[in-house]
Amino acid sequence: MVATAVGERLDLPVTVVASLAEAREALAETDRYFLVLTGLVLADAEPGAILDFFAAAGVPTVVVSGNYDQATREEILARPVVDCVLKNTPGNIDYLVWLAQRLDRNRRIGALVVDDSPSARKLAASLLRMYGFRVVEAGTGEEALRAIAADTSVRLLISDYELPGIDGLELIRRLRATHARDRLSIIGISGSGSPSLLAQFLKHGANDFLHKPYSREEFFCRVSQNVDNLDLIGTLQDLATRDFLTGLPNRRHFFDRGMQMFEAERCGLAAGMIDIDHFKHINDSYGHDAGDVAIKAVADRVARHARVQDLPSRFGGEEFAVLVPGLSGDAARAHFERLRADVEAMAIPLGDGRSIRLTISIGVCTTGGDLSAMLAEADRRLYLAKAGGRNRVEPRAGVLTAVA
Numbered sequence: 001m002v003a004t005a006v007g008e009r010l011d012l013p014v015t016v017v018a019s020l021a022e023a024r025e026a027l028a029e030t031d032r033y034f035l036v037l038t039g040l041v042l043a044d045a046e047p048g049a050i051l052d053f054f055a056a057a058g059v060p061t062v063v064v065s066g067n068y069d070q071a072t073r074e075e076i077l078a079r080p081v082v083d084c085v086l087k088n089t090p091g092n093i094d095y096l097v098w099l100a101q102r103l104d105r106n107r108r109i110g111a112l113v114v115d116d117s118p119s120a121r122k123l124a125a126s127l128l129r130m131y132g133f134r135v136v137e138a139g140t141g142e143e144a145l146r147a148i149a150a151d152t153s154v155r156l157l158i159s160d161y162e163l164p165g166i167d168g169l170e171l172i173r174r175l176r177a178t179h180a181r182d183r184l185s186i187i188g189i190s191g192s193g194s195p196s197l198l199a200q201f202l203k204h205g206a207n208d209f210l211h212k213p214y215s216r217e218e219f220f221c222r223v224s225q226n227v228d229n230l231d232l233i234g235t236l237q238d239l240a241t242r243d244f245l246t247g248l249p250n251r252r253h254f255f256d257r258g259m260q261m262f263e264a265e266r267c268g269l270a271a272g273m274i275d276i277d278h279f280k281h282i283n284d285s286y287g288h289d290a291g292d293v294a295i296k297a298v299a300d301r302v303a304r305h306a307r308v309q310d311l312p313s314r315f316g317g318e319e320f321a322v323l324v325p326g327l328s329g330d331a332a333r334a335h336f337e338r339l340r341a342d343v344e345a346m347a348i349p350l351g352d353g354r355s356i357r358l359t360i361s362i363g364v365c366t367t368g369g370d371l372s373a374m375l376a377e378a379d380r381r382l383y384l385a386k387a388g389g390r391n392r393v394e395p396r397a398g399v400l401t402a403v404a
């Protein structure tokens with residue numbers, strides 16, 4: 001049941017084994033396992049030996065046990081296991097699926113532990129490593145600031161209060177100037193009994209607080225809840241800013257980011273308006289679903305031609321808008337010409353043996369008083385490209401040369 005739930009709901013490959021010998025074989029074959037879910041009753045090993053084996057293998061381990069005894073549970077949790085989950089309880093499969101997903105996602109998240117006490121730092125770091133995070137350690141606030149500037153994957157910071165140099169509160173205050181709550185989750189930690197410290201941490205920008213000494217279970221719950229919240233915010237932001245069909249930035253996000261790019265860009269900005277030619281004919285001939293496949297294929301090409309600093313978007317229907325900084329004149333035309341040729345060359349498979357070929361027309365503009373004026377001019381040139389025969393970029397370099 002667990003294997004089916006994890007495999008199907010998370011689309012993760014799962015290997016099922018029934019003995020420690022088989023587990024040894026599976027682990028020897030590949031190092032791609034990031035999680036072991038194990039029971040404590042296997043034909044060829046005692047519970048202690050099972051736990052020792054997986055601890056030595058170094059793969060994060062979750063025990064799924066039918067043993068309800070609290071003392072046994074505490075014994076299990078004293079070992080390097082992520083969690084101990086009771087079998088056959090309501091919701092336990094959902095919890096295990098969530099756990100597997102959390103540990104899978106953690107592998108893409110950097111976590112920074114800031115503590116001047118090597119033993120406290122090592123404890124938090126080793127727990128975070130067990131939960132799959134990529135961990136960076138810092139002994140001072142200054143080191144932490146340098147570490148976070150150097151590693152953009154850090155999305156979780158756990159900081160002690162008392163640090164040499166700048167303290168935990170000041171570290172958080174400085175970090176919040178550059179790292180918003182929806183990008184970096186911060187958990188303050190302190191062994192101080194001062195009741196006001198929790199509020200101080202939160203007021204300086206921490207998302208959460210942990211008293212030292214903390215239990216492993218509490219640490220795991222708080223860390224997971226905080227990174228879950230980051231994921232949730234990311235999902236909501238994606239829903240608000242991305243087009244559902246293609247995954248490209250939507251029209252609203254295009255204008256928000258586009259305005260900022262227009263203000264910031266001092267060395268040329270090219271705007272391209274792109275429209276699929278005779279798209280109505282594609283819908284009418286092949287059906288609306290095939291039309292969607294075509295839109296996604298063109299969106300994919302538009303995205304592939306965009307560098308990280310570019311802003312591609314689905315503007316609406318079968319229309320795309322792209323902003324490219326640092327391009328002017330001929331370079332801009334050549335850039336969009338490459339995209340046009342690329343789209344013309346592709347055959348889009350429909351999944352039923354048939355494929356579609358299509359073309360796009362593009363209007364390009366590289367000057368304008370504001371973003372709207374640039375887009376209006378690019379749109380006017382797109383109209384000229386359509387009127388001039390389609391499958392072309394307007395203005396056309398060759399035509400200008402001929403006139404000269």
Ligand SMILES: Nc1nc2c(ncn2[C@@H]2O[C@H](COP(=O)(O)OP(=O)(O)OP(=O)(O)O)[C@@H](O)[C@H]2O)c(=O)[nH]1
Pocket residue numbers: 245275276277278279280281283287288289290291292295316317318386390
């Ligand atoms: N499949 C699909 N069709 C869409 C979507 N959005 C808009 N359309 C259709 O796209 C078609 C666009 O047609 P027009 O703008 O008239 O373009 P056209 O006349 O076929 O082609 P040009 O003159 O070359 O621009 C319309 O039939 C819309 O219903 C979508 O998300 N999916």
